[in-house]
Amino acid sequence: MNGITAQHHLHLLSGKTGIVFGYASRFLFFNKEDSSRWTDDEKLKFLLFETLLLVYIQKNGTPPTLKADFIDSLYTYYSKYNSKSIQSWLLFWVKEDKITRLENIFSKRIDVSKGIFDNRWWFKTMSNVFVYLDVILFDRFLNDDDHEALRSYSEYAYNSLIAILLAAGSDGLVDEKEQSMFNVFLSSANLEGEYKENALYHLKHGAGYASFTDLPKNDKLFCRFLLDLSLLTIFGNHEVEETEMEFINGLSRELELEDYDMEESMAIIEHFLLYSDIKNSFLSNKNVYEKVYGSLSSRWTKVILRNKDKLAVELSQSKELVGLIKKSATQELTSEEKEKVKMQFMDIVKSMPALAIFMLPGGAILLPLILKVLPTLIPSAFRDNEVDK
Structure with missing residues (x-):
């Protein structure tokens, strides 16, 4: 596989912003500091809008008529929603302009009652995780020219719940906490009719791979979402x-x-836990933090080892980057240096998708791993960049 596809790039950015987890940890285009007074739901609604816009731009670029064309496309997309509640909102707000109607649709999509849920991090953070299905299906709507894509929502959501049940039972037991978690996901999924009944049946009687409907394995974005969940x-x-x-x-x-x-x-999820706003509520225990951080470091080492030959060649072409990598092994990089490293690595990883996790926040702190794995692969011509201990 050469280069990063649009879907791959979208998935990485969605992990970075948090929308794949139903949580707005940062925005794509907007300055987060300007939203300090917003509620979590308001932030997520705005991030959903931004992410859908990114999908549209990936497909159509930025023509002069971008705003009107995007709103029209988005409205056409949501008009195909087979959810009765969404359809009723479209009809109820028929006298309002399209932007107002879309905003109300987003409000309905992010409408999981949090009061009935436990106070633990996964209930708070992931109660709206299924809004990401809107992004996945909008991508299909545009790129596959599938104007009925959103009618697949219930099937996609049902298959997502089956993946969650399989994961919950992978240790041989679905305990009370996992059942509560499943109820949160079920509420977020907004399932109706037969799909909801089947999901509840499998919660009670268990699930297997045969419980899936025909999985669209050609939809890489959706398959990655199942793995994420x-x-x-x-x-x-x-x-x-x-x-x-x-x-x-x-x-x-x-x-x-x-x-x-x-x-x-796994790296995206670990980064989210380590660097998002919810890290303190999840990683309150030092031992848990060390396990997550250690697991992430170990995984990065494996990725770098797998790509070490190609990475060494690419690094040899960037004298400045090599210097910053070596500097990071002995002292903290400045914010400007970290950003410079990130930008230069983004150019390199276009030819090595497995290293694309460097695009995620916090990547620079793991740069010393490269020195650990590639101590002899850095060409001698660049040793003068090394910082003396």
Whole structure:
């Protein structure tokens, strides 16, 4: 695989902003500081709008008529929603302009009652995780010219719930906490009719791969989302057991994903836990923090080892980057230096997708791992950049 596809780039950015987890940890285009007085729901609504806009720009660029064309496309897309509640909102607000109607649709999409849920981090953070399906299906709507894409929402949401149930039971038991978590996801999924009944049936009687409907394995964005949800469910217990990792490997094969897909998804989730606004509520225990951080460092080392030959060649062409990498091994980089490293690495990883996790926040703090893995691969011509200990 050469380069990063638009879907791959979208998935990485969605992990960075938090929308894949149903949480707005940062925005794509807007300055987060300007939203300090916004509620979490308001932030998520705005991030959903931004992410849908990104999908549109990926497909159509930025023509002079971008605003009107995007709003028209978005309105056409949501008019195909087979949810009765969304359809009623479209009809109720028929006298309002399209932007107002769309804003009310977003409000309805982010409408999970949090008062009935536990106060733990996964209930707060992931109660709106299924809004990301709107992004996945909008991508299909535009790129596959599938104007009925949103009618697949219930099937996509149902399959997502099956993945969650499989992950919850991968250690041999769906405990009370995991059942509560499933109810949060079920509420977020906004399922109706037969799909909801089948999801509840499998919660009671168990699920297997045969419980999935025909999975659209050609929809890489959706398959990555199933993997993300499964990993989130497992990480909700803090401890990842051997049987759970065996399940993740098996699910990856079932979804026809590559090893780097799983590694990236785990890195994205770990980064989210370590660097998002909710880190304090999740990582209140020092031992938990060290386990998550250690797991992330170990995974990055494996990714770098797999790409070390190609990475050494690419690094040899960037004298400034090599100097900053070596500097990071002995002292903290400045904000400007970290940004410079990130931008230069983004150019390199276009030819090495497995290293695209460097695009995520906090990547610069792990640069010393490169020195650990590539101590002899840095050409001698660049040793004068090394910082003396």
